[in-house]
Structure formats: structure tokens, C-alpha cells
Amino acid sequence: MFRHRLSRQRVVRLLAGAAASALVVLPLAPAATAAEYRGELSSARSATPAAAEATDQAADQVLTWTADASVSRYASAPATATAGAATIVFENSAATGNNIGMSHTLTFDTSTPGYNHDITLDILANPFDENGGRYEAEVVLTPGKYRYFCAIPGHSTMVGELVVTEDPGEDTTAPVVTADVAGQQDADGAYIGSATVSLTAEDAGSGVASVEYSLDGGTYVPYGEPVVLDEPGMYMLEYRATDNAGNVSEPEMAHVTVVPSDGEDTTAPTVTPEVTGELDDNGAYVGTATVNLRAVDAGSGVASVEYALDGGEYAPYTDPVVVDTVGEHTVAYRATDNAGNVSAPGSATFTVVEPSQEDTTPPSVTAEVTGEQDADGTYVGSATVSLLAEDAGTGVKSVEYNLDGAGYKAYTAPVVVDVTGPHTLTYRATDNSGNVSQPGKVDLVVVGGADPPDTTQPIASAQVDGEQDDEGFYIDSATITINARDGESGVAFIEYALDDFIFREYTGPIVVTAGGAHELGYRATDNAGNVTRTGTLRFSIAREGIDACPVSDERPTVIMGDVDSKVANVDTGNGCTIADLIDADGQWVSHWAFVRHVTQVADQLRADGVITETKRVKLINVAKRSDVGR
Known part of the structure; x- marks a missing residue:
């Protein structure tokens, strides 16, 4: 074997039969100095051209290592590559930060067990050599791991691994998009005066082609720079990304509330309609359509919401509007805040058709x-x-x-x-x-990573305690306890939101005495800034002589979002129907949180003899199929 220095031109491969080998080089003796190393390379340089074929061929991928004045690490190095032809670039120059003329090598390990040994590459580079410290070599990588290091004495910590995988072929994985919201926040988490939303997309396959966003249900537009929201109100910013292979990420949503900086409320509420139900191929709703109205006001708060069906008189909106008459319909709506500001009337138009059935489509x-x-x-x-x-x-x-x-x-x-x-x-x-x-x-x-940062979310749980009646309702009051733990950086604080969307810091057990159904959201944050997914706890309080569900869902069957379960919506006791307990129209943090809740309710109703096992299974399956919480 002999060692040689690579020229600035690409080094040709040495082929032996059908097997492609890499550069053949001499190992560096442990006691050799950098000067001896350069002299040895110089004496071998004349033998190199005769041993290589003059078939310079461009590789499919370029892998670059750089070095600087440090003797403890390479300035940069690739971690992964794809099996096949590759161009290896090693640069140790002033451009890469070596301003003291220190020599380094890029040497591939050919003896340590557990690594590939089919590349015998050994490059010595110095900022002041004839190539200015930059060299290239053509190699053929095989699947597995390669170990590389600097062979100059005293540089032993300059070592790393290159993981080589098979060519993955077609990219079928969508990009990953994240949103970051910046701005001054008040005690309730609202942004004072303005908020800036920045989107970042990554794709490990073909690369990101585009990022888009939609504001408050509007048309998607290209994302070019951070989105500034400076009008008071509540915003829903939906975003997605497309890679160069055409894969589109699932839309994600960022909810942002902006409040006036001067405290004066001159902005009308915002009303958002949502029409749910099973859709046919023409976009019509099969059997029924349910219109949900959500009004928000970042200033004085919403005072009232009204709706009018098919040109009728406006009426107070208290529950979702269910429309089951075949034909085209229009629901108009408006809202008023506590400062007297009235929103401009909006409307939602849709069509209801007769139902049909048969499932031949896989999930x-x-x-x-x-x-x-x-x-x-x-x-x-x-x-x-x-x-x-x-x-x-x-x-x-x-x-x-x-x-x-x-x-x-x-x-x-x-x-x-x-x-x-x-x-x-x-x-x-x-x-x-x-x-x-x-x-x-x-x-x-x-x-692997040495001393990785804490990226693990805390674990949060909540429980309700109190005396319960035969139907599972808490009598007169209920006490909620929230706990959280984090095995790494530790829990920083716990928050909860009771019957609204405003999170407050949790400092001790919460006693709830108001009769009726309640919803408690909870989450925890650790000292590294990791936040748990918001959990949801639902319970009802029965006050003696008081209907636990005074505003009850009395539809004949249990409907969850866009799916009718066909299960009779019977009274379960204390004035609450099955639909009241399931609360499909509530504000769920996720689809799976809703499914877990329905499973718990169905199991309890089955245990109490309110429903049969068949109906229990049907309620759970309908919850999984529904769009609630998506």
C-alpha cells in the first residue's frame, strides 16, 4: 500500500474485477509528525497516477467535511448518506476557519469491528499546501456505518460516524411545519397590540417546495414572511407545506388572540360558522346538517349571538342549529359584545339530501x-x-x-x-x-446524542372527587385535583381552564359548586419550556331539586359531529340525555380526547344498564368516525 495526496481534480476509482474500491493509502504511524507525514505523501505522489484509472465520473451526491484550528472536532461533517457513488470533499483552509496553518487528515477506519471497511481513504490537508487545503475523492458507499477520524497525533478526538442507507426511492413523506407566535402577552395569554406568526417547514426527502397559510378560513396564500396580526380579535391561522415530490402536510392550526393596547373596545365580535354532517360526492349533507356558531370578542366580551334560518326572524343562539329538511338552506348570524359593537351579518348556505348507505371504502x-x-x-x-x-x-x-x-x-x-x-x-x-x-x-x-436537551413533555393528570349519585353526577359540589411530573428539567407550573378558554395558574384543589355539566382543560409546562397536550376532564354536578342539564340536547338520536349513531337519545337521569353526557358540540382539544371521553361515558352507561353492549360499541365507533375535535 502507499499513501498519496489528492489533487484538486477528482480522484479516479481503482477497480478490481466487479468490486469498486476506494483510494488505497498507507496508515499513519502513531509517532509520525505532520512534517514527516507531508514528506511521505510527497515521495508517494509520483506513483499515484499510474495506479488510478482516468475515468473521472461525477457522483450522485457530495459529502463535505471541513476543519479549522480546533484539534477536538471537525468544523462540519455529514451524518448520513445514501448508498452508491459519492464525491467526498475535505477542506482545511482559511475559508473554513483554519487561520494558523494546522494540518488535519480525513481518514476512514479500516479495522474497528462494527464498521464498513471498504473505503481506505486518507487525506492530509493544510491551508498552505499546493491545493489550499481542499481535496476531492470519488468513492462508492455501501449500506452500514463508516468511522472516520484525524490520524495526526494529538487530534484523536476528531472522530465521527457516517450512516449510509439504501436509496429510499420515491419520497412519500410530507414536510413538517411548525408555527412560532411572538409578541407581548397579557396574563391571559392574549397578545397586546399585535402578534407575529412565523412558519418553518422541513423535509428530509425531496425538500420543501412551498409553504402556505389561510387566515380565519380564507383562501390559502403563499407564505413569504412572518404574518403580523395587529387588529384586536381572535384569529385562526391554518398552515401547510408541500415538498418537491408533491407531498402535502396535514393542515395545522395556530389560535391567536390580539387585544387593544389602549384598553378601549371599538371592535365588533367575530362570528365563525361551522356546518357539520356527512357529505356526499356533491358536497351536500346527507340526512342532517348541524350549524355551530362561535363568537369571540377580545375586548369587552360577547354579550349575545343570534341566528335566522331561511330568512326568518333572528332568534337567540344557544345550541347548534340542526337542519334535517331536504333542500337548500341559509343560516344568517350576528353577534353583539358588551360594549355594544355589533358584527356585520354573515351567512352559511348548504343543501340537505336524503341519506344512502354502503361502505366499500377502506380507512x-x-x-x-x-x-x-x-x-x-x-x-x-x-x-x-x-x-x-x-x-x-x-x-x-x-x-x-x-x-x-x-x-x-x-x-x-x-x-x-x-x-x-x-x-x-x-x-x-x-x-x-x-x-x-x-x-x-x-x-x-x-x-445518538451526548447530553441531549430536555425535549420530553411533562406528564399531567387530573381527577374529580366528591359524593356521586347513582348516575355518576357529583352531588352539590366536586373537587378537582391536578398533578404533573417531569423527570428531566422538572415542572415549572400547571394551568387550567374551567368552562372557558382562559388558562389560569393552578395553585391548589378547585372546588366547583355550580350545577350542570362542566369542562376542565389542564396542561403543564416544564423548566425547558415543553408543554403537555391539553387534557380535558368532563363532569356534571347535580343540585338537589335542580335539573343537571337545564338546556338539554333532546334530538331523538345521538349525533356526533357529522355522524348519526342511530342510538336512541334517552334521558339518563337528573334531566341529562346521552347526548348531553357525550357533549359532541363541546370545544375538544383533539379528536382522540373526544373518543376517550365517549368510551368512558359509554362504558358507564353500559355498566348502569342504560344501554346495551351493542349500543356501547356503536357509540364508540361513531365517535371514532366523527369529525369532532379534528
């Missing part, structure tokens, strides 16, 4: 990968894969996943992948009619 399944990523898109320490299956027909029966070919398993919670290296997770879902989705797939790479 749809989407995957979301989360975790800390480095500059190359690999996940540091671990990656978490969450699966969401939906079926608009008979409902989802099961979801399964297969990690690295180990066989399909039932999916019950997000899958945490924390083993270093490349991984493939495939997934599928089956509905209650036996339709099975086509398998989906996500590819990811996990790399």
Missing part, C-alpha cells in the same frame, strides 16, 4: 414523525411516530404497525424509536366492514 391512515432533528434531518436520540386512522363509513376497527420487518403489531400509542440507525415503519388500518387500507410507510434515521 385512511396518516403518520406523523416528531423529535429533535439535526441539520441533515436525522432524529437525535429518538423519534416518535404517531398514527391517525379515519373511516367515514362503518368506522375504524384496528390500526397496526410493523417496525423494521418485525411483524405487524396493534397500534395503541405513539411508537418511540430510540435505537441508533435507519428504520422503516409500515402501517395499515381495517374498518368494521373488513376493508383494509394500503400499507403506508415512513423512513427515518436515529443518531
Whole structure:
């Protein structure tokens, strides 16, 4: 073997039969000095051209290492690559930060067990050599791991790994988009005067092609710079991204409230309509349509909301408007705040048609990968894969996943992948009619990290205590206790919101005495800034002689969002129907939170003998199929 210095031109490959080998170089003796190393290379330089073929060929990918004046690490280095041809660039120059003329090598390990040994590359570079410290080499990478290091004595901590995976082929993974809201906030979390929303998109496959956003349900527009919201009110900013392979991310939503900086309320409320129900191919609602009106006012607060159906007189809006008459309909609406500001009238027009049935469509399944990523898109320490299956027909029966070919398993919670290296997770879902989705797939790479930061959310839980009647209602009062724990940076604070969207700091047990149904949202934040997903706790208080549900949902069947369960909506006691307990029209933080709630209600109703086992299963399946909380 012999060692040689690479020229600025690309170094040709040495081929032996059908196997492609890399550069052949001499190992550096441990006691050699940098000067001896340069002399050895100089003496071998004349032999190099005769050993290489003059078939300079461009590689598919370029992998760049740089060095500077440090002897403890490379200034930059790739962590992953794709199997096949590659151009390796090593630069140790003034341009990369080496301003003292220090030599470094890029040497590939050919002896340590557990690594690939098919590349014998050994490059010495100095800012003042004939190439200015920059060299290139053509190699062929094979799947696995390569270890590289600096062979100059005293530089032993300059070492790293390159993980090489098979060519993933077609990019089928959508980009990941995150939103950051900045601005001065008040005690309730509202932004004073203005808020600025910045969007960031990443794609480890073909790269991000575009980012779009929609404000308050409007048309999507391209995102070019941070969005400034400087009018008082509540905003819903929806965003998504598309990669160069045409994959589009699932829309995400940022809710922002802006309040006046001077405290004077001259802004009318904002009313947002939502029409839900099962849609046919023409966009008409099958059987029924439900109109939900949501009014918000960041100043003095909403005083009243009114609606008018099909040109009739305005009436107070207290519950969702259910329309089950076949034909076209228009619901007009307006709201007034406590300062007397009245919103401009709005309207929602839709069509109701006769229902039809038969489910031959398999469920749809989407995957979301989360975790800390480095500059190359690999996940540091671990990656978490969450699966969401939906079926608009008979409902989802099961979801399964297969990690690295180990066989399909039932999916019950997000899958945490924390083993270093490349991984493939495939997934599928089956509905209650036996339709099975086509398998989906996500590819990811996990790399180890020393002293990783705390990126784990705290764990928060809440419970209700108090005397209950036979129907599960709390008598006269209920006490809520919230707990949180965090094994890394520790819990910073806990918050809760009772029967509204305003979060307050939790300092001790909360006693609720108001009769009727209640909803408590809770969350915790740790000292690293990680926040739990908002949990939801629902309970009802029965006061002696008082109807626990004075404004009751008395529709004949239990309807959840866009799906009619066909289960009779009977009174369960204390004036509350099954629909009252399920509360499908409440403000749910997520679809799965709603499904868990319905499961608990259905299990209790079955245990109390209010419903049969068949109806229990039907209520749970309808909750999974519904659009509540999405």
C-alpha cells in the first residue's frame, strides 16, 4: 500500500474485477509528525497516477467535511448518506476557519469491528499546501456505518460516524411545519397590540417546495414572511407545506388572540360558522346538517349571538342549529359584545339530501414523525411516530404497525424509536366492514446524542372527587385535583381552564359548586419550556331539586359531529340525555380526547344498564368516525 495526496481534480476509482474500491493509502504511524507525514505523501505522489484509472465520473451526491484550528472536532461533517457513488470533499483552509496553518487528515477506519471497511481513504490537508487545503475523492458507499477520524497525533478526538442507507426511492413523506407566535402577552395569554406568526417547514426527502397559510378560513396564500396580526380579535391561522415530490402536510392550526393596547373596545365580535354532517360526492349533507356558531370578542366580551334560518326572524343562539329538511338552506348570524359593537351579518348556505348507505371504502391512515432533528434531518436520540386512522363509513376497527420487518403489531400509542440507525415503519388500518387500507410507510434515521436537551413533555393528570349519585353526577359540589411530573428539567407550573378558554395558574384543589355539566382543560409546562397536550376532564354536578342539564340536547338520536349513531337519545337521569353526557358540540382539544371521553361515558352507561353492549360499541365507533375535535 502507499499513501498519496489528492489533487484538486477528482480522484479516479481503482477497480478490481466487479468490486469498486476506494483510494488505497498507507496508515499513519502513531509517532509520525505532520512534517514527516507531508514528506511521505510527497515521495508517494509520483506513483499515484499510474495506479488510478482516468475515468473521472461525477457522483450522485457530495459529502463535505471541513476543519479549522480546533484539534477536538471537525468544523462540519455529514451524518448520513445514501448508498452508491459519492464525491467526498475535505477542506482545511482559511475559508473554513483554519487561520494558523494546522494540518488535519480525513481518514476512514479500516479495522474497528462494527464498521464498513471498504473505503481506505486518507487525506492530509493544510491551508498552505499546493491545493489550499481542499481535496476531492470519488468513492462508492455501501449500506452500514463508516468511522472516520484525524490520524495526526494529538487530534484523536476528531472522530465521527457516517450512516449510509439504501436509496429510499420515491419520497412519500410530507414536510413538517411548525408555527412560532411572538409578541407581548397579557396574563391571559392574549397578545397586546399585535402578534407575529412565523412558519418553518422541513423535509428530509425531496425538500420543501412551498409553504402556505389561510387566515380565519380564507383562501390559502403563499407564505413569504412572518404574518403580523395587529387588529384586536381572535384569529385562526391554518398552515401547510408541500415538498418537491408533491407531498402535502396535514393542515395545522395556530389560535391567536390580539387585544387593544389602549384598553378601549371599538371592535365588533367575530362570528365563525361551522356546518357539520356527512357529505356526499356533491358536497351536500346527507340526512342532517348541524350549524355551530362561535363568537369571540377580545375586548369587552360577547354579550349575545343570534341566528335566522331561511330568512326568518333572528332568534337567540344557544345550541347548534340542526337542519334535517331536504333542500337548500341559509343560516344568517350576528353577534353583539358588551360594549355594544355589533358584527356585520354573515351567512352559511348548504343543501340537505336524503341519506344512502354502503361502505366499500377502506380507512385512511396518516403518520406523523416528531423529535429533535439535526441539520441533515436525522432524529437525535429518538423519534416518535404517531398514527391517525379515519373511516367515514362503518368506522375504524384496528390500526397496526410493523417496525423494521418485525411483524405487524396493534397500534395503541405513539411508537418511540430510540435505537441508533435507519428504520422503516409500515402501517395499515381495517374498518368494521373488513376493508383494509394500503400499507403506508415512513423512513427515518436515529443518531445518538451526548447530553441531549430536555425535549420530553411533562406528564399531567387530573381527577374529580366528591359524593356521586347513582348516575355518576357529583352531588352539590366536586373537587378537582391536578398533578404533573417531569423527570428531566422538572415542572415549572400547571394551568387550567374551567368552562372557558382562559388558562389560569393552578395553585391548589378547585372546588366547583355550580350545577350542570362542566369542562376542565389542564396542561403543564416544564423548566425547558415543553408543554403537555391539553387534557380535558368532563363532569356534571347535580343540585338537589335542580335539573343537571337545564338546556338539554333532546334530538331523538345521538349525533356526533357529522355522524348519526342511530342510538336512541334517552334521558339518563337528573334531566341529562346521552347526548348531553357525550357533549359532541363541546370545544375538544383533539379528536382522540373526544373518543376517550365517549368510551368512558359509554362504558358507564353500559355498566348502569342504560344501554346495551351493542349500543356501547356503536357509540364508540361513531365517535371514532366523527369529525369532532379534528
